[in-house]
Amino acid sequence: MFIRRLGAIGAVAALTxxxxxxxxxxxxxxxxxxxxxxxxxxxxxxxxxxxxxxxxIGIKFDQPGLGLREGDAYTGFDVQVAEYIAGxxxxxxxxxxxxxxxxxxxxxxxxxxxxxxxxxTYSITDERKERVSFAGxxxxxxxxxxxxxxxxxxxxxxxxxGKVLCSVTGSTPAQRIADExxxxxxxxxxxxxxxxxxxxxxxxxxxxxxxTILAGYAAQDQYAGQLKLAGEPFSEERYGVGTxxxxxxxxxxNAAIEAMIEEGAWEQAVQDxxxxxxxxxxxxNPPEVxxxxx
Amino acid sequence: MIDILTEYDILGAFWKTIxxxxxxxxGSLVLGTILAVxxxxxxxxxxxxxxxxxxxxxxTPLTLILIFCSLALFGVLGYxxxxxxxxxxxxxxxxxxxxxxxxxxxxxxxxxxxRSGVNTVPVGQAEAARAIGLTFGQSLSQVILPQAFRGAIxxxxxxxxxxxxNTTVAAIISVPEAAALxxxxxxxxxxxxxxxxxxxxxxxxxxxPVGIGFTSLSRRLAVKR
Numbered sequence: 001m002f003i004r005r006l007g008a009i010g011a012v013a014a015l016t017x018x019x020x021x022x023x024x025x026x027x028x029x030x031x032x033x034x035x036x037x038x039x040x041x042x043x044x045x046x047x048x049x050x051x052x053x054x055x056x057i058g059i060k061f062d063q064p065g066l067g068l069r070e071g072d073a074y075t076g077f078d079v080q081v082a083e084y085i086a087g088x089x090x091x092x093x094x095x096x097x098x099x100x101x102x103x104x105x106x107x108x109x110x111x112x113x114x115x116x117x118x119x120x121t122y123s124i125t126d127e128r129k130e131r132v133s134f135a136g137x138x139x140x141x142x143x144x145x146x147x148x149x150x151x152x153x154x155x156x157x158x159x160x161x162g163k164v165l166c167s168v169t170g171s172t173p174a175q176r177i178a179d180e181x182x183x184x185x186x187x188x189x190x191x192x193x194x195x196x197x198x199x200x201x202x203x204x205x206x207x208x209x210x211x212t213i214l215a216g217y218a219a220q221d222q223y224a225g226q227l228k229l230a231g232e233p234f235s236e237e238r239y240g241v242g243t244x245x246x247x248x249x250x251x252x253x254n255a256a257i258e259a260m261i262e263e264g265a266w267e268q269a270v271q272d273x274x275x276x277x278x279x280x281x282x283x284x285n286p287p288e289v290x291x292x293x294x
Numbered sequence: 295m296i297d298i299l300t301e302y303d304i305l306g307a308f309w310k311t312i313x314x315x316x317x318x319x320x321g322s323l324v325l326g327t328i329l330a331v332x333x334x335x336x337x338x339x340x341x342x343x344x345x346x347x348x349x350x351x352x353x354t355p356l357t358l359i360l361i362f363c364s365l366a367l368f369g370v371l372g373y374x375x376x377x378x379x380x381x382x383x384x385x386x387x388x389x390x391x392x393x394x395x396x397x398x399x400x401x402x403x404x405x406x407x408x409r410s411g412v413n414t415v416p417v418g419q420a421e422a423a424r425a426i427g428l429t430f431g432q433s434l435s436q437v438i439l440p441q442a443f444r445g446a447i448x449x450x451x452x453x454x455x456x457x458x459x460n461t462t463v464a465a466i467i468s469v470p471e472a473a474a475l476x477x478x479x480x481x482x483x484x485x486x487x488x489x490x491x492x493x494x495x496x497x498x499x500x501x502x503p504v505g506i507g508f509t510s511l512s513r514r515l516a517v518k519r
Contacts, residue, residue: 169474170480185384186384187468197369203372
């Protein structure tokens with residue numbers, strides 16, 4: 001036991017050494033370094049050594065179509081983006097440690113080094129840039145409206161007068177409705193999934209938030225054919241990948257996102273995860289990667 | 295920090311919290327007193343009803359009760375507590391359901407506090423009341439309950455403090471009280487300790503005087519025996 005532990009420590013030490021040596025160069029180099037380190041051991045420490053090439057990625061666990069945990073499986077657009085980025089950084093999908101990143105905790109998770117990346121419908125804003133470095137954007141979402149499939153009156157934000165909308169307490173979309181559309185009645189719940197039964201029963205007329213999130217719900221099997229997105233998106237939310245402030249990973253993530261869009265994997269991921277809702281990404285997609293990791 | 299204090303209507307949000315706590319306190323006091331009477335009544339059926347109510351609601355999370363009121367009773371079954379035409383239909387409806395939910399939940403605790411108050415009244419008092427020919431209702435309302443309330447003031451104060459803090463749960467069913475505003479601020483300003491401390495301080499300011507007041511009341515009003 002003691003020897004195994006020693007081996008593991010040796011592997012870790014070797015890895016940190018090689019990492020320090022080659023700085024931000026190539027990630028495959030560090031992987032090789034790790035292997036050499038464990039090579040001296042009997043092999044038992046090999047797994048421990050390999051753990052160092054893992055990534056801790058914060059995603060949503062409860063957002064169908066974007067980041068959803070079902071048992072041990074993680075599905076959704078954010079998950080596919082995260083896996084692609086990890087692949088570009090030389091990390092196997094199996095070596096990703098998924099961490100739940102609820103909206104209010106995303107900055108804290110990065111600042112306290114609990115995750116390396118956050119890919120969780122994370123809109124790039126100036127306030128957040130003070131605490132984390134953003135790569136991306138990898139998607140341009142916009143506030144949309146989810147209505148019952150037979151709804152004809154609601155066709156966009158101008159047709160909402162007197163209607164009852166549902167959103168999440170305190171969220172940006174909820175605030176926008178309250179500020180800019182005073183004639184709208186706003187029911188707020190803790191999560192969007194709580195809005196759904198009330199929408200289907202007719203007590204509320206529409207759910208509003210980012211169109212990606214809405215499409216994720218509409219694409220779920222149990223709501224097939226019952227819901228649709230109405231009108232064009234009426235705001236712009238630029239989803240970025242959050243990295244620790246000043247992290248060297250950030251530029252590499254930018255390159256990975258560019259590669260994903262170029263290769264067509266981006267288009268495929270949108271189709272795979274949100275396509276069932278007849279969802280077409282709004283204007284500006286696929287986005288240009290313009291964040292400078294400041 | 296100054297930005298946060300000037301930009302957001304924190305006092306307004308706490309005023310909503312106070313209103314919520316005030317109406318829920320009245321509701322739970324009325325319902326809790328009825329339940330306490332049930333639990334000490336000589337009728338077995340009433341005693342069982344009281345005991346079942348207390349055991350069920352006391353052991354159900356408040357979040358669940360409020361979600362049930364707002365989502366099941368209003369959202370799915372459509373029992374609205376405000377007229378649909380009203381411009382504040384949703385807000386009023388949510389507030390009223392929140393008062394009902396909070397009252398239902400805290401009535402169980404009020405009932406138990408009162409029952410502990412009843413237990414402070416010596417058996418001799420009840421026997422004496424019966425001996426001079428008072429009915430159950432008369433002896434309860436004239437002899438037992440007045441003393442029970444005076445003996446139960448301290449635990450009732452604890453229930454009220456818990457109630458004030460529990461109003462934060464109503465944020466998840468659309469009541470624009472303090473916790474809902476805290477979510478808004480965290481969303482806009484990124485969560486920081488300052489925001490947390492502002493709201494923690496707000497609740498301390500609300501609950502500390504309640505605690506002090508009830509403690510001194512309980513001393514002044516205690517039945518000297």
